[in-house]
Amino acid sequence: MYRKSKSNGKGTTYDLREVVTNIKWSTDLNFSAGELTFDLIQNAHPIIPYTGDIITFRWDHHKIFYGYVFKYEVKEDNTVSVTCYDKSRYLKNQDSIVWQSGTIADRFNNVCKRAGIKHKVVDKPTHKVSAEVCDGKTYFDMVKSAIVKTRTATKHMYYIxxxxDVVELRRAPYKKLKMIIGSKSAMTGFSYAVDINNTANVVKVIQKDTKKSQAKSATAKQDDPKRTSFKSTSAAGKSTEQWGKLQETVNKKNKANHAQMVKQAKDELRKKNRANKELTIDCLGHVDLVAGNAVTIKINDLGKTLKNCPILKAEHNFGADYNCHLTMKVGAEWLGNS
Known part of the structure; x- marks a missing residue:
């Protein structure tokens, strides 16, 4: 691991390999920057990586991390705890932009240029999303909006x-790893959870009708019960027999007719009418076990073999016992809830 200081204007580089411990690297598919944390252990006069310093990290000849110090904490025992983020952290910058119709790549290239970061479109999408006004939103949110719309229209999942040192736009899964993580190979522990807390098996699309009042009032903000009525259309799934009625309501899309309301209800039901299944895996470390890739999981205790299981989040703990903690998506491939 190396630290390059820019504060003295000379770009001094420090080799931290002999004094660093507790190295953790995290990647997350949920529009979060890659994070590297570590501790510096020194007997006296610690080398403090100041905010903005560049930290680079390699493991077994693989380039793992290039980023910047965003936080450091000096403790009385001369330990310095450091938190760094990669270049995608600058996509948390906020801005106001009127987007014309275009692809995810159009937005991605635009915001990366605005953020001043090196970038590349690895997998180029062709689907164009509609024009949109983004006022005071982060660059992450602006790209996410296009990603969600593209996923709904094409079933293709893109991610950042x-x-x-290059921020990339990729399509998932970026790599389908040939390795198998299982009860008898590489896996050291697991947790499998199923819940229906955010599930809906009945979706009702609501249209509110309000009759105009003859009286004009600048202060009247609440709906008048005498002049307000609701029309609706619903879509229901067979899981009501097993789970009971789990209903959710959404407002109809602007100017939608009845047929479009029916389609909206069915589309929302398709996304909501499933149990959330989450699998976490503890395993031996491998540099390709990162968010956006897929790997086959075999768990004898559950009688399950999950081929090309999506990695949503990966935490790497480097050291003598290099290991990973993975959060996986089960059952819905890359089309999980937004």
Whole structure:
């Protein structure tokens, strides 16, 4: 691991390999920057990586991380705890932009240029999303809006990943790893959870009708019960027999007719009428076990073999016992809830 200081204007580089411990690297598919944390252990006069300093990290000849110090904490025992983020952290910058119709790549290239970060479109989408006004939103949110719309229309999942010092737009799964993580190979522990807390098996699309009042009032803001009525259309799934009625309501899309309301209800039901299944895996470390890739999981205790299981989040703990903690998506491939 190396630290390059820019504060003295000379770009001094420090080799931290002999004094660093507790190295953790995290990647997350949920529009979060890659994070590297570590501790510096020194007997006296610690080398403090100041905010903005560049930290680079390699493991077994692989380029793992290139980023910047965003936080450091000096403790009385001369330990310095450091938190760094990769270049995608600058996509948390906020801005106001009127987007014309275009692809995810159009937005991605635009915001990366505005953020001043090196970037690359690895997998180019062709679907164009409609024009949109984004006022005071982060660059992450602006790209996410296009990603969600593209996923709904094409079933293709795109995501942002920082490949060392280049921020990339990729399509998932980026790699289908040939390795198998199982009860008898590489896996050291697991947890499998199923819940229906955010599930809906009945979706009702609501249209509110309000009759105009003859009296004009600048202060009247609440709906008048005498002049307000609701029309609706619903879509229901067979899971009501097993789970009971789990209903959710949404407002109809602007100017939608009855047929479009029916389609809206069915589309929302398709997304909501499933149990959330989450699998976490503890396993031996491998540098390709990162968010956006897929790997086959075999768990004898559950009698399950999950081929090309999506990695949503990966935490790497480097050291003598290099290991990973993975959060996986089960059952819905890359089309999980937004």
């Amino acid at each position: 990943y920082c490949n060392y």
